[in-house]
Amino acid sequence: MxxxxxxxxxxxxxxxxxxxxxxxxxxxxxxxxxxxxxxxxxxxxxxxxxxxxxxxxxxxxxxxxxxxxxxxxxxxxxxxxIYEYEPQPLKAPLVGMLQEIESMARRSEVKVLECQRSRPPASVRDMLGLDEKDKALHLLRVRSREGLPFGYYASWTSRLDKPVSKRDFARAPRLQIFRKQGLELSHVIQTIGAVAATQELAQHLDTSPGAPLLSLVRQSFISEDDEEKLVDYLEVFYHPDRFQYRMDLNLDDTE
Known part of the structure; x- marks a missing residue:
């Protein structure tokens, strides 16, 4: 210890x-x-x-x-x-984070596996504030660099009123498409963990079932009527040999 x-x-x-x-x-x-x-x-x-x-x-x-x-x-x-430990969230500038996400998207190749409106699972539906029959955009993608797949992305997005296609997401980062449809994100929560690769994930990321993967859950909110509303729920699974998540932090002299 x-x-x-x-x-x-x-x-x-x-x-x-x-x-x-x-x-x-x-x-x-x-x-x-x-x-x-x-x-x-x-x-x-x-x-x-x-x-x-x-x-x-x-x-x-x-x-x-x-x-x-x-x-x-x-x-x-x-x-x-008897003390209950609760991890404290690490705060970072939202603009810088979103710019980095878009930059990574432009520096990699993407294969869009699925792009269609469908009913999300109950847990996601409740987080997005949707009714039982409401639909959201379900998007599945694999990102690669130099021919090597490094990330599997699965997302559910509400509030996208204009039609979108696989070609749209193959040509532009999601955040750019969000802005064109009037979704201006005000808050993003990211949670990083680790999981074992399922058969499907192993196939898409060129690894073995049960192999360790980095996992990231990103919840993106907009501000509406002085309230935050979740509009995008994203799960990403990364091949640890091909992806690193680096944060460069400076101490705040005022604290």
Missing amino acids: FGEAQLAALNQDAPTPLYFRLYRLLKDAILNGTMAHGAQMPTEQQLAENFAVSRITAKRAMDELAAEGLVERRRGKGTHV
Whole structure:
């Protein structure tokens, strides 16, 4: 759970009291989700042995965690983490993100597999605020670079009132088509994860079923009557050997 550098920092001579350094090490592990909600904490004796500290030092570190409401002690049941970790969203300028998306589209080749209006699955329909019989544009695409497929894109889009075809999406990025139809995005949420390739994804991305893929879910909103409304739901699956997601972030000196 703890790296050699962290353990070394705990054991080295420092003006900070030893119990406080142990407390900070455990607190950071709880706050960043390494020690998850509901996890049982080591006993004071185990902490003392593992970190080569006295039991009094271990007890004081645990007392600090309990005083902050991060852990809860129960007689006969041990000490458990009660802090619930929630990952904080990373905020980035929307304009820059959309420009990068369009730039990637222009630097790659696309094959449009499907482009038709149909009824979305119930989960997507509810997110888009559609009635049961309403339809949305269903688009399936594969993007390649130098003949190698790197991304499989599946999307559902509402509010596209003018007819569109496979040829339109083969010639222009989706965002350009959105703007021509009056969809001006005001907010985008992206969630990145990992999945195992299904038979279909493996076929389109030239990999093996069960192979790891990067996954990205992008929800795009417009602002209407001072409310945000989801108009586009996109799932992307990337071949990890052919695609990298890089973010270059600078610290804000004002915080």
